[in-house]
Amino acid sequence: MTDRYFASDPAQRRIARDIYRAIAALPIVSPHGHIDPRLLADPAATFGSPAELFVMRDHYVLRLLHAQGIPYESLGIPPRQGAVRRGAETETDHRRVWQLFADHQHLLRATPTAAWLAMELADVFGIAESLASANAQAVYDEIEARLATPAFRPRALFERFGIETLCTTDDAADPLEPHRAIRASGWPGDVRPTLRADGLVNLLDPGWRGHLEALGASVGRDIASTSDLLAAVDDRRAYFKAHGAVAIDLGVETAYTGSLEPAEADAILARALRGEASPDDARRFAGHLIIELARMSVDDGLVMQLHVGSLRDHDSALLERFGPDLGADIPVATEFTRNLRPLLEQFGNDPRLRLILFTLDETTYARELAPLAGYYHAVRIGPPWWFFDGLNGISRYLDAVVEIAGLANLAGFNDDARAFCSIPARHELWRRASANWLAGLVTRAIVDEPAAFETAADLAAGLARRTYRLDREGQ
């Protein structure tokens, strides 16, 4: 296990092992992810059952079981209130959900999910055996017992994992109560909110009006025009920043940007408020808002993250019955060069802007993202995202971008975790993969060993810290 992920070639493996050893214990910098801050707000919070922790909240797992015909209900996922009953009853016995999971471990074979699970069981829970049908209940017992101890409360694990900074992702209108509670509690864990603007930017999102109203409520003003909207977002950015935020996040289907005249923007907003916005309206309004969000980042210094190219809720029946984020978001081909030009021509070389681009279309790594990041001062390339967070995904990423953009224009690693206990496993996989990749450069005399060690530490933590300007923040 100590050589997991390292090349078989003895020379490369030896160097990979040395490099990894030097970075394995570095603090975890986690500037982007989806951990629920309530876990850390209440010192007595717990993770729920093993099934909740490892199965029911992990869309990576759910989708792969579903693809082989296992219904969400059997995995303990309840239909939304009011959804028509079809097929199976929702399983409420978490031990049976766990057993089903154990019975289907082969479906995860050779995926990063399997790797994370093995690492979590071994390193977090001290369970050396692989999960299988036969030991499922015994493993459940062990995990459950450990979860009941104070050492397995979220704050305790936060400390044990060596997390230096953890940024959550929060709705723009969120009052950030958990974050306030964390700060008020005196607990020294560095947990920061991130303002997510998706709900406001996409006029065709069924929840758009709700997001808009929540935003209005959060600033105590009605939103009747684009300037109202932008002013409200600006207020919320200040609020988030006052609560420690270093970044905003935006998820969009395309990277289209383009400024609108105020009257045009207002006309579109008016149509949207009447429920009459067209797809073209939505595209142009989003393109306008992205530029305005960048303009605000120039002013307030919040790092801007752009996650592009996920077609959310591909299976609308799933959305209707069970809700979002259950494994049915599918990538689409993505274009950055032409789409981002209006934004980049305006702000791309402004040292106050930091724009991190995430893609689900690997063809853009070398063709678009690396050339853009290798020229524009503001641009950084986000780490391999979502479907690409396995060993091959990471290797392809490094192979594709570094020759073109160098290493300094990478954003470092984000774990993007929803499952708290997977955080160290995800960082370990990244660190092992990058150590191995660097060892390959050393054996081929592309970089020397000192440079490889320095780079490994940068990839593990330094780049993320600097990209998100956490090095400028009081810790």
Next chain:
Amino acid sequence: MTDRYFASDPAQRRIARDIYRAIAALPIVSPHGHIDPRLLADPAATFGSPAELFVMRDHYVLRLLHAQGIPYESLGIPPRQGAVRRGAETETDHRRVWQLFADHQHLLRATPTAAWLAMELADVFGIAESLASANAQAVYDEIEARLATPAFRPRALFERFGIETLCTTDDAADPLEPHRAIRASGWPGDVRPTLRADGLVNLLDPGWRGHLEALGASVGRDIASTSDLLAAVDDRRAYFKAHGAVAIDLGVETAYTGSLEPAEADAILARALRGEASPDDARRFAGHLIIELARMSVDDGLVMQLHVGSLRDHDSALLERFGPDLGADIPVATEFTRNLRPLLEQFGNDPRLRLILFTLDETTYARELAPLAGYYHAVRIGPPWWFFDGLNGISRYLDAVVEIAGLANLAGFNDDARAFCSIPARHELWRRASANWLAGLVTRAIVDEPAAFETAADLAAGLARRTYRLDREGQ
């Protein structure tokens, strides 16, 4: 030769060799290909000359020779009747075609075609020497002599190759006489037809009307409406199924799907019958038919194969002079996420549907196919198709899809062969490539050896058997 295709690293090679040894002799499951069933219908059928067997019927070979300026005529390909004579006379001396082939072996260097040829000569014909100018006629003699023996009749080779099941590809209107003859003969070889619907789906195909008329004739009814057309296809599906078919196949330039109102579909069909269909008509009609074919698969359980993204007959002069399938089909960029959504929202999670997606656009492996197959119950990812059936093509495929979709959502291997004697070579290449790929997982501790052996057998035969529901069929 025993280590062909295995990594040079000794640890990986040793494991690859062990894995390969365990799967090398597994039966050949060939659920998709283009073997002419007449070869197996007549116990006395023969393969023709060595030139026919290895050159004149293999578009992989023809195109590479043509690209360096060798005319099709010199390779024994006769112009279509009525085609204007240009340049060379058609070579009728197969020994001269063979010599030309031997003289240009360097043009095949490092391609899978060269690998298959070497394996066929060595393993099927017992000729250890490499083909070259000097030995061309001697090799021709040896092959010709062997082909004249009963041991080299198609049925004998079928048995020697260890073919468990062979599915052919047949026009929807085909009376399946050869298949009837095979079954009637008492010979136990498991040969099954596959209904191919391409000719009916593409309104702009110059042969469309001919296909439609043939379909009408095959069911004894005129086809005047879309419902006539669908009813006729449904009849033919039943006929194919009664003759052992487990699947249908459809080749389309784009994966667009979308249902039409019956009146709309009929209006398009009427325009097509008047020769007035527009490209948009053709696209929408095909999109409608794909959904209807899926609906029928839900009903009758025939596995649905979708081969997407070949722009057929790129060089229309070649088509006109010599006909189709001679090496001038060129891939185009392909989109699945948005295009298949209407179909998948309707049937994607129906356990009765099995939809295998084949692509000529490798960018869709990780971006679209693996995420779709990793969620939708009906979807399986077809093996690397056509231009991608070499060692690198296979490695890229496995590297790209498995981390995202796991192994259970792959369709296993299809040889897609037109040349009967290349079948074992194509399976050997796939098995060696996958053994080597799995060995790489073992050396890096991503899977353990037992899992690797189990997976190797699945990739070699099990997945194909289960994907095409051959495990449910009486053998």
Next chain:
Amino acid sequence: MTDRYFASDPAQRRIARDIYRAIAALPIVSPHGHIDPRLLADPAATFGSPAELFVMRDHYVLRLLHAQGIPYESLGIPPRQGAVRRGAETETDHRRVWQLFADHQHLLRATPTAAWLAMELADVFGIAESLASANAQAVYDEIEARLATPAFRPRALFERFGIETLCTTDDAADPLEPHRAIRASGWPGDVRPTLRADGLVNLLDPGWRGHLEALGASVGRDIASTSDLLAAVDDRRAYFKAHGAVAIDLGVETAYTGSLEPAEADAILARALRGEASPDDARRFAGHLIIELARMSVDDGLVMQLHVGSLRDHDSALLERFGPDLGADIPVATEFTRNLRPLLEQFGNDPRLRLILFTLDETTYARELAPLAGYYHAVRIGPPWWFFDGLNGISRYLDAVVEIAGLANLAGFNDDARAFCSIPARHELWRRASANWLAGLVTRAIVDEPAAFETAADLAAGLARRTYRLDREGQ
């Protein structure tokens, strides 16, 4: 250093080393690049300062420093006359530019630029140390001293580098004075012009009218119609050919081709002359001209190079302030299959045409370029271009295209250099990368050693020589 770029595996490394040793000293064939012919026209020409040689004229370096916030002015790049002053003064002390470059070597880590620099310092200038902050001025001294000696004049280096042929890239209207001077001087170096037609083909290029007028002046006729334009280009082709040209070059954003009726072409030209051409006009006019340029190549035998997919001057503020070719050209997704069909149907199998396709979209390697080159007689695949000239870029290229198109349909290597001293380094990187790639084929028994040695020599020089028909030229 002797094993730089070779795989760590001892068996592969040993073979890679043997192969490389056999090709390292082959002559350099450089059929495409951007060397200024004036360097070779004047026997006393010099390269300027070390900063000019390594930094100020190399957009690979400039962009990576700029991306980390170093202004072009600090790198000695003067704003265009009349450009508004912003920020820093232009640095005129080349030693300070050099120091800045030395201080930021880590920004180049793991890029091909770093590799070329190391090779140039070591092999051209005999400086074994790596450049760093501490030795920057001492290294400057050494380079400056060497540059002052006759052995470091361009012609002397041309001979020392073993350049067999060097093709430059010249405006269609260029009188080719330096080329005439080289020929007149009696110096035997084989330096040839290449006619570049970009400026004439793109109606929306701000310099289009200037290029058109220069073309008219160069042939002594007004250009008032498309036939005038084509006749003028044809005259210039003859002039270039008489001065040794073997090729033309064309850089376009898309590969769209399509013939226009003469009246249509003239109407577009008239709109362009009135400054009223639309983007669609520009696209169609370019598509027409590409076909006409191919038709001329059929007639005069000049090899046609098509460089597709660079969106030039993405940052228009940079263009305005400093000019083109400074690192802000960004690739876009590219399509060849449909776009080139009209051209290829007309001339794709004409043995008189040789069409080399270069792409900045790696997805087209296996999907479009290799299938096209593997069928059409005229088509060759250009080597990895620009952003893809590093070790990974080269490996991906060979892995993607050779299985599909074989080796004979590759164009061999182009260094595409702007920096004269980087020529041998670029060839060395390519030769090492291809030696290593071939060694990988040998260890896996895909090709045998003799074939690998033969292929290595072809990739190093033979293919380029034959592709550009230099083997038919008197040297």
